[in-house]
Amino acid sequence: MKAIQYQSYGDYRENRLVDLPRPQLREGEVLVEMRTVGINPLDNTFRSGHYYMATSANLPRVGGQTGMGVVTASNGERFSVGDRVFVRGAGLGLVADGTWREFVVIPEASLSHVPEGLDDNRAAAYLAGAGYLTGYLALTEIARFKPGQTVLAPAIGSAVGMETVQVARRLGAAMAISTAGNSQKAELARAAGYEHVIDLSRESLKDGVLRITEGKGVDVVVDGVSGALTGQALASIAFGGTLVIAGYAGGREASVNVTDVIWKAATIRGFTFRLFPPQVIATANTALLDYLKEGALQPTIGRVFPMSQAAEAVRYLIEDRPFGRVLMDVQH
Structure with a gap:
């Protein structure tokens, strides 16, 4: 599968397109085919080596903390093949391989359903910058x-x-x-x-x-x-x-x-x-998802890049400071 991985800390060019084995399912996990993924300033901070957990023991690393995709296989009970899902989880893209790849295996607790009527890009934008x-x-x-x-x-x-x-x-x-x-x-x-x-x-x-x-x-x-x-x-x-x-x-x-x-x-x-216990964050995410469904939140997209242009996508976010979220289309 295609993925964006850095093998050493450094500038934007360390975000390289590589080919990796597809991850394997375990009990309670879900296989998600990623569609659109977000870019967060912390992705850049970590890859550049300016984060306290950025050590040689944490390399190589697939970047990306959030995204949306479609369930292709499940060993859990809450999600079925074909479900459109938000993907996020503690440490993704930082101390565990993240969302910047074609397929992600992840625990059910790190997924939630994408509301009807919200397209792939706006769904990814909702999570992109946290x-x-x-x-x-x-x-x-x-x-x-x-x-x-x-x-x-x-x-x-x-x-x-x-x-x-x-x-x-x-x-x-x-x-x-x-x-x-x-x-x-x-x-x-x-x-x-x-x-x-x-x-x-x-x-x-x-x-x-x-x-x-x-x-x-x-x-x-x-x-x-x-x-x-x-x-x-x-x-x-x-x-x-x-x-x-x-x-x-x-x-x-x-x-x-x-x-x-x-x-x-x-x-x-x-x-x-x-600062926040997991239950506090879970409650906040539930409230925000309700706000999204009622239309009070309006995810805004600055630009969508193909995954092959990951280095330029991160540079664009950090240096050009666009109006709205910067995303990558994993399928192109």
């Missing part, structure tokens, strides 16, 4: 969000930014604010229905938040960007607000004014999925 799950857990479990509060999630084109905004709306946010790095992306976002988007080429994040909130600031920030934006995000928080740091697409170092922490009585929390 933005929905990150946003939901950051808001409900860390920030203890309450309906009527205001939320800021920078970078409207990114998984955490765009999908946290959608989740915040569904949870009853009075306002859900994001940012765009240029006027073109800001206009694209507004045309897609995102009303409160700060164009960072025209004003600072802090100024934009204070303008939109009439000087009050926001109750919760879910920051998947960090770097230079973190200090601005902290400065835009209302008294008693919470800053959840969920990523570092904009850089790993930040400068903050500590008086913003003191005078605002701000809470700063780091986000990692390791």
Whole structure:
């Protein structure tokens, strides 16, 4: 079977198309023929060797943390041949071979049914950046969000930014604010229905938040960007607000004014999925799937690449920062 595997840590070119044996079924497992798979910034972080588990003992590795496919054989009870399924699981693409291959054998617990009417690409986009799950857990479990509060999630084109905004709306946010790095992306976002988007080429994040909130600031920030934006995000928080740091697409170092922490009585929390027991994550996924079925969540696709262009697909996600998820079509 075709797969994207890296045999050493390095740049995008280490994502190589290889031929591997098809995996064999064991008791309680399901064989899934993958159709469309997602690309996550963590896929790039891990392959480049910048993750704490990126050791020589973890090589070679097939990348990919999520995707959708069709069941072709099952030794379990919940899924039948022909079922369309979401595929995700702890450690996939990181410490276990992931979804970037034609066939995956996986425990039933790592699968869920794709709702009727959701095509392959949008199904893969729903999982691709883990933005929905990150946003939901950051808001409900860390920030203890309450309906009527205001939320800021920078970078409207990114998984955490765009999908946290959608989740915040569904949870009853009075306002859900994001940012765009240029006027073109800001206009694209507004045309897609995102009303409160700060164009960072025209004003600072802090100024934009204070303008939109009439000087009050926001109750919760879910920051998947960090770097230079973190200090601005902290400065835009209302008294008693919470800053959840969920990523570092904009850089790993930040400068903050500590008086913003003191005078605002701000809470700063780091986000990692390791914070949450499996049952909490399962409950969150169930809630999000309900939101998806009712139409409150709108998975957005930036571009779909053939699997043969995996290296370029990852580069495109990391460097071009598209509006929406980047996917790979495993069948081409």
